[in-house]
Each structure stands twice: as structure tokens, then as C-alpha cells.
Amino acid sequence: MKYVDEYRDRSLVEPLVAELAKSVSRPARIMEVCGTHTMAIFRSGVRSILPEGLEIVSGPGCPVCVTSASHMDAFIGMADLPNVRVSIFGDLFRVPGSRGSLANASSRGAKVDIVYSPVDALECAKQNPRDLVVFLGVGFETTTPGIAATILAAHREKVENFCVFSTQKVIPGPLEVLMQDPELKINGLLCPGHVSAIIGAGAYQPFVDNYGLACVVAGFEPADLLKGLIMLARQIGEGRPRVENIYPRAVSWEGNRRAMAMVDEIFEPVDMQWRGLGVLPQSGLAIRDKYATFDAQKRLAIAIPEAEEAKGCLCGQILKGQTIPTRCPLFDTRCTPGTPVGPCMVSSEGTCAAYHKYGRD
Amino acid sequence: MAEKTILLDHGSGGMASQELISTLFLKHLDNPILRGLEDSAVLENKAGRLAFTTDSYVVDPLFFPGGDIGKLAVHGTINDLAMRGAAPLCLSLALILEEGMALADLEKIIISISQASRQSGVPIVTGDTKVVPRGKADKVFINTSGIGIVPDGIDISSRHAKAGDAIILSGSMGDHGITIMTRRAGISLDGNLQSDTRPLHNLAARLLKKYPEAIHTFRDPTRGGVATSLNEIAANSGLSIIMEEQRLPVRAEVRAACEILGLEPLYLANEGKCLAVVDGAKADEIVALMRETPEAREAVVIGRVVDGKGGRVVINTPIGGSRVVTPLHGEPLPRIC
Numbered sequence: 245m246k247y248v249d250e251y252r253d254r255s256l257v258e259p260l261v262a263e264l265a266k267s268v269s270r271p272a273r274i275m276e277v278c279g280t281h282t283m284a285i286f287r288s289g290v291r292s293i294l295p296e297g298l299e300i301v302s303g304p305g306c307p308v309c310v311t312s313a314s315h316m317d318a319f320i321g322m323a324d325l326p327n328v329r330v331s332i333f334g335d336l337f338r339v340p341g342s343r344g345s346l347a348n349a350s351s352r353g354a355k356v357d358i359v360y361s362p363v364d365a366l367e368c369a370k371q372n373p374r375d376l377v378v379f380l381g382v383g384f385e386t387t388t389p390g391i392a393a394t395i396l397a398a399h400r401e402k403v404e405n406f407c408v409f410s411t412q413k414v415i416p417g418p419l420e421v422l423m424q425d426p427e428l429k430i431n432g433l434l435c436p437g438h439v440s441a442i443i444g445a446g447a448y449q450p451f452v453d454n455y456g457l458a459c460v461v462a463g464f465e466p467a468d469l470l471k472g473l474i475m476l477a478r479q480i481g482e483g484r485p486r487v488e489n490i491y492p493r494a495v496s497w498e499g500n501r502r503a504m505a506m507v508d509e510i511f512e513p514v515d516m517q518w519r520g521l522g523v524l525p526q527s528g529l530a531i532r533d534k535y536a537t538f539d540a541q542k543r544l545a546i547a548i549p550e551a552e553e554a555k556g557c558l559c560g561q562i563l564k565g566q567t568i569p570t571r572c573p574l575f576d577t578r579c580t581p582g583t584p585v586g587p588c589m590v591s592s593e594g595t596c597a598a599y600h601k602y603g604r605d
Numbered sequence: 606m607a608e609k610t611i612l613l614d615h616g617s618g619g620m621a622s623q624e625l626i627s628t629l630f631l632k633h634l635d636n637p638i639l640r641g642l643e644d645s646a647v648l649e650n651k652a653g654r655l656a657f658t659t660d661s662y663v664v665d666p667l668f669f670p671g672g673d674i675g676k677l678a679v680h681g682t683i684n685d686l687a688m689r690g691a692a693p694l695c696l697s698l699a700l701i702l703e704e705g706m707a708l709a710d711l712e713k714i715i716i717s718i719s720q721a722s723r724q725s726g727v728p729i730v731t732g733d734t735k736v737v738p739r740g741k742a743d744k745v746f747i748n749t750s751g752i753g754i755v756p757d758g759i760d761i762s763s764r765h766a767k768a769g770d771a772i773i774l775s776g777s778m779g780d781h782g783i784t785i786m787t788r789r790a791g792i793s794l795d796g797n798l799q800s801d802t803r804p805l806h807n808l809a810a811r812l813l814k815k816y817p818e819a820i821h822t823f824r825d826p827t828r829g830g831v832a833t834s835l836n837e838i839a840a841n842s843g844l845s846i847i848m849e850e851q852r853l854p855v856r857a858e859v860r861a862a863c864e865i866l867g868l869e870p871l872y873l874a875n876e877g878k879c880l881a882v883v884d885g886a887k888a889d890e891i892v893a894l895m896r897e898t899p900e901a902r903e904a905v906v907i908g909r910v911v912d913g914k915g916g917r918v919v920i921n922t923p924i925g926g927s928r929v930v931t932p933l934h935g936e937p938l939p940r941i942c
Contacts, residue, residue: 245860
């Protein structure tokens with residue numbers, strides 16, 4: 245398969261494994277920001293061949309995982325309303341709030357549809373004119389343009405029974421908050437491939453300038469991951485941090501301007517609550533007043549309830565790279581993919597799910 | 606004229622039920638035992654061990670590329686018998702119909718069941734139909750049970766895997782699972798995604814006839830996929846399994862769909878594939894024999910059984926790394942990005 249096979253080919257990958265081992269001249273602690281990277285690093289076996297001196301910690305880049313219990317409770321409360329039909333990406337279905345999940349709501353009779361694109365939710369609205377279809381926006385820059393385009397389409401086509409509950413988030417700002425944590429002690433970022441396709445590799449320059457971090461934007465195939473780690477290890481070894489983009493087949497320096505313009509038309513920055521990180525200024529996206537009819541929170545006058553995160557769950561610290569899943573007392577005891585306590589165990593991109601699925605002895 | 610649909614009367618046991626039986630079920634499924642319409646089928650008494658299994662089918666959509674719920678209901682139960690080394694003797698067929706189901710759809714399903722049963726040489730010998738009010742079921746649910754005869758000297762079980770055994774997969778992974786998921790999601794992709802549903806009893810019989818000793822375990826990796834079946838084999842035998850990722854057969858279009866949806870072929874359902882755990886010394890011969898059959902032209906050794914922590918399944922990745930393969934937890938859900 246094009247764009248896949250050539251990056252998994254053994255003859256290409258084997259020399260990279262050897263090169264990686266030689267590239268580590270100084271201890272390197274690298275954060276992989278993106279949940280898809282977390283999963284790919286395990287799945288490809290890269291984690292099992294990391295050379296000594298190279299450590300990888302997972303960051304906050306799984307959108308489902310950073311969704312607060314308060315937001316989950318608000319989603320579930322809304323799904324329980326009569327004549328409301330919520331549309332979600334599959335990852336969100338089993339995520340627990342403080343009292344159950346959307347899966348529980350569905351079993352009570354709430355209408356919960358798993359869709360593959362926000363456009364499917366708009367279609368669902370057209371087919372169910374008596375229901376108000378609410379798409380639950382849980383994602384980063386990768387999914388925001390698709391939601392913006394869908395709202396524009398709904399506006400153009402005058403679909404009145406469609407709206408979006410946006411908890412969309414942005415990556416660079418919160419990442420900067422994390423970097424100010426003196427305990428984190430990382431010296432490089434494996435920058436997210438999909439997010440960067442939208443915001444551009446240039447978005448990481450401040451991390452070089454302000455925090456001296458090595459930054460490499462990489463794709464998700466084994467050769468991408470290995471090459472990314474090699475370049476990070478070299479930058480750190482040479483003491484010459486900079487932004488390098490080894491994913492030019494998807495990512496440019498300036499990003500996808502058309503997509504960003506579309507996002508800017510629909511959304512404005514707001515303070516947003518993150519699980520484990522608290523409320524971070526200007527880290528979320530709300531729908532502008534001009535498109536208020538498509539804003540579920542305004543339309544249904546939804547208040548975000550105060551909810552406590554599950555006791556004992558270390559998702560917050562795991563999202564900040566402060567600890568690893570196997571050190572959580574709930575890991576694989578009370579908290580499993582079948583009975584998740586925290587969101588990091590639910591999403592296929594969650595760090596705990598990755599450790600549970602791939603990382604055990 | 607209005608489309609003919611299933612009415613509650615069709616399940617009443619009265620005239621409407623009788624009409625459905627004679628004009629639909631007997632018309633397509635007729636055989637000397639079923640024709641009697643007695644309360645139970647009486648089978649000739651065969652000496653020896655019997656295998657007995659049951660399975661219910663609730664697939665949505667009812668019709669999909671490569672098959673339909675009827676074919677699945679026949680093949681699935683036949684395969685459950687075959688995986689214990691049994692020669693399938695007969696099946697039962699029980700239908701739960703939703704009031705309002707199109708009669709034409711039901712007939713299509715019954716014709717498909719009839720074809721699958723005839724082609725497999727396994728008759729339906731007894732049956733039942735119930736109708737529930739609209740909304741209490743989703744068009745049609747099917748249960749089939751099956752009885753098979755286990756030949757003397759054959760004892761196939763997931764507990765019998767031994768260290769040194771080779772693990773053979775009869776063909777590509779995930780075809781059925783991805784076909785259903787993409788249909789359900791209304792996703793259309795280029796290429797020819799279709800279910801692999803097919804009966805495996807002839808394949809199993811042919812292998813067991815030639816290699817009654819060397820074949821230790823059969824398993825059809827249906828829901829939960831190859832990953833889950835191998836975990837069961839490892840757990841039941843108390844041994845470890847090592848797989849080679851590069852050897853896993855996945856069709857290009859299945860892989861493409863999995864890449865898009867964030868799914869792993871290892872966890873997707875198959876309806877016409879089997880895993881065979883066989884004496885390592887005979888593996889090449891057995892693969893060669895399998896490749897002569899229409900069911901297993903692409904059979905390949907995907908891994909081996911080793912001493913080690915019981916129940917553990919590991920996969921070696923193409924880059925020379927490895928990872929643990931756990932069983933499936935819950936439905937596979939597509940990811941966000």
C-alpha cells in the first residue's frame with residue numbers, strides 16, 4: 245500500500261534501528277505529544293528496541309483522555325434529554341464521567357450514534373428531522389477543520405436541527421504550560437504529525453526559542469518514528485535544538501492555511517478545562533456568536549457541572565508525563581479496557597490503553 | 606400492491622404459521638426428516654462421540670458483500686463442529702422475526718440458507734419461528750444448533766497445543782469484520798471488500814484424514830479475531846505463542862480500510878478461516894496440502910507455540926522489536942484521528 249509499505253520495509257528499517265543506537269550520545273528524555281504516536285511506538289515494537297539513554301514519555305495528546313469528567317457528565321446529561329441525539333467518534337463511547345458513560349446512557353435508551361466524520365452527524369440530522377442532533381466535538385486541530393466545514397455546510401443548507409457541543413482544544417499553548425513544570429525534565433518533543441498538518445511545523449519554533457527543546461515533526465510508520473528519534477537524539481547530543489520536519493509528505497512549515505481560516509471563521513479561543521491539567525487559558529475553541537444556532541451549549545443552555553475525577557486514578561499525572569501507567573494502583577486491577585476508571589484506559593490512543601494492550605511483560 | 610411483510614399472525618402457530626412453513630421453509634429447505642414437521646427430528650443412531658454446538662446470529666446489515674445472515678448461520682455452526690474435528694450431521698434453525706419485516710427479505714435469507722445447507726451437505730432437520738412486535742427485535746435473529754460425529758481416534762482441542770507446534774492460518778485476516786464495519790458505517794472504499802464466510806468442514810476432514818496425529822488444535826477466529834483465538838489457545842494449553850507480524854496475511858483493501866479507521870486486522874472477525882496448531886515437523890506438508898484446497902489456498906505458518914509463561918502471546922514486529930498481543934476488550938471502536 246502506497247505511503248505505508250515503503251515506511252515499514254525491513255531493508256529500510258533495519259539500518260535505522262542500528263543508526264538510532266549510535267545516535268544517542270547524551271541522555272535524551274523525549275515526550276511524544278500525540279496519542280497516535282504513543283500507540284504506534286508500541287505497536288511497531290519501537291519501544292522494545294530503544295537504546296540505553298533514550299527515554300520516551302507520553303504527553304497530553306489524546307483528545308478523549310484530556311476531556312474532563314465535568315464535560316463527560318454534561319455530554320451524558322444532554323444525551324439523556326428527550327429528542328436529543330448525540331453523535332460521537334467511537335473513542336468517547338465508554339469514557340466514564342462521574343456517574344457512568346455514554347455507553348450506560350445508551351443502554352438506558354439515550355440516542356447515541358457512533359460516526360466516522362462530523363459530516364455523518366449532519367446527514368443523521370437531515371434523516372431525523374424530529375431530533376436535535378448534537379455532535380460532541382472532542383479533539384485537537386486535526387478534527388477542528390472538519391467540524392468547522394460541517395457547521396458551514398449546515399449553515400449553507402439551513403439544517404436547523406444540527407449543532408455542536410465544542411470542547412475542541414489546541415495543542416501548542418497547553419504544551420507550553422507543561423514545559424514550565426520543573427519536574428518534567430524533557431529535552432525533546434516528538435511533534436504530532438496530524439496536528440502539524442494543520443498548524444504547520446513552524447508552530448514549534450517557540451519551544452526551541454524559549455525552552456531549548458529539540459523538536460521533530462514525524463509521521464507514524466516505523467521508519468518515520470525511528471528517523472524522528474534519531475534526529476532528536478542527534479539534536480540533543482549536539483546541543484543544537486531546532487525544528488525539523490521529516491513528515492513533509494503531510495506537513496509544511498506554515499500549515500494548512502485554508503483549514504485554519506475556516507476554523508477561525510467558526511471558532512474563537514476560550515479558556516478550557518483539561519483533565520489532569522485544570523483550566524488552561526485560551527486552550528479551547530468555542531463557536532462564535534455569529535454561528536450561535538450551531539452551538540449546543542447556547543442552544544440547550546447547558547451548564548457544565550462540577551464533577552470529581554475518579555479517586556486513585558493517575559490519568560492527570562500520566563497526561564503530564566509525570567508518571568507511567570504501570571505505577572498507577574488502579575492499572576490492570578480496577579481499571580482495565582473493559583472496565584475503565586480513567587479516560588487514558590478507554591481511548592485506543594490513551595497511554596494506559598497502550599500500556600495495557602502492548603506494554604506488559 | 607403493498608409489500609408483503611411479516612405479521613404477528615405468522616408466529617401464532619395457526620394457519621398463517623402453517624402457510625409460512627409450507628410456502629417458504631419447506632419449499633426451500635425440504636428433506637425427508639424436516640418434511641415430517643414433527644415436534645423433534647429423530648436421527649439414526651450412530652455409535653461413537655457426538656459434537657453438539659449452538660450459535661445465534663444478529664448481524665446488521667442482513668445482506669453484505671460476500672454473504673448474508675443466512676449463510677453465516679449455516680457456516681458458523683458447521684465451522685464450530687468442524688473445529689472439534691467433527692463431521693457435521695445436521696442443523697436446527699430457529700428464527701425470531703420482527704413484525705413488519707419484508708417477506709421478500711426473509712425469502713432471500715431462506716434461499717441463502719438452503720443453498721448453504723445443500724452446498725455443505727448438512728441438512729436442516731428441525732426448526733422454529735416466532736414473531737415479536739415491531740421494535741422488539743431487529744428484523745430477524747437466527748439461531749442454529751448443530752450435531753456432528755467425531756471420528757474414532759480424533760481429539761482436537763485448544764488444550765492440546767504443544768511446545769514446538771506451528772500455527773497455521775488458512776488465509777487472509779479481517780475480511781468479514783471490516784466488510785461489516787464499513788457497511789454499517791456507510792463507508793464506501795475502492796476495492797473489493799467482502800466477507801469470507803464459508804464452511805470449513807471439508808478442509809478439516811481432509812486434513813484430519815491424512816494427519817490425524819499431527820493436528821492438535823483447530824480454531825475459527827470469528828469475533829475477537831486471530832489475536833483473541835490465539836490468546837485462548839495459549840491460555841488453555843498453558844503455553845506461550847510467538848507470532849511473526851510480517852507473515853500475517855492481510856488483503857490490501859482490508860489493510861487500507863483498517864488504516865483509515867484505526868483498526869487492527871488481528872482483532873477483526875473472520876467467518877471462513879481457521880487456525881491450525883500442528884506438529885512443527887509436519888507443518889510444511891500440512892500447509893502444502895491446505896493450499897490444494899479451495900478453502901485455504903493462502904495458508905501460511907504465522908507463528909509457533911513455545912514453553913514459557915502460560916497464556917502469553919507475543920508478536921515480533923518487522924523492525925525487530927516485539928510486543929504483547931492481548932485478547933480483544935469490548936467492541937473495536939474506530940479512533941478519532
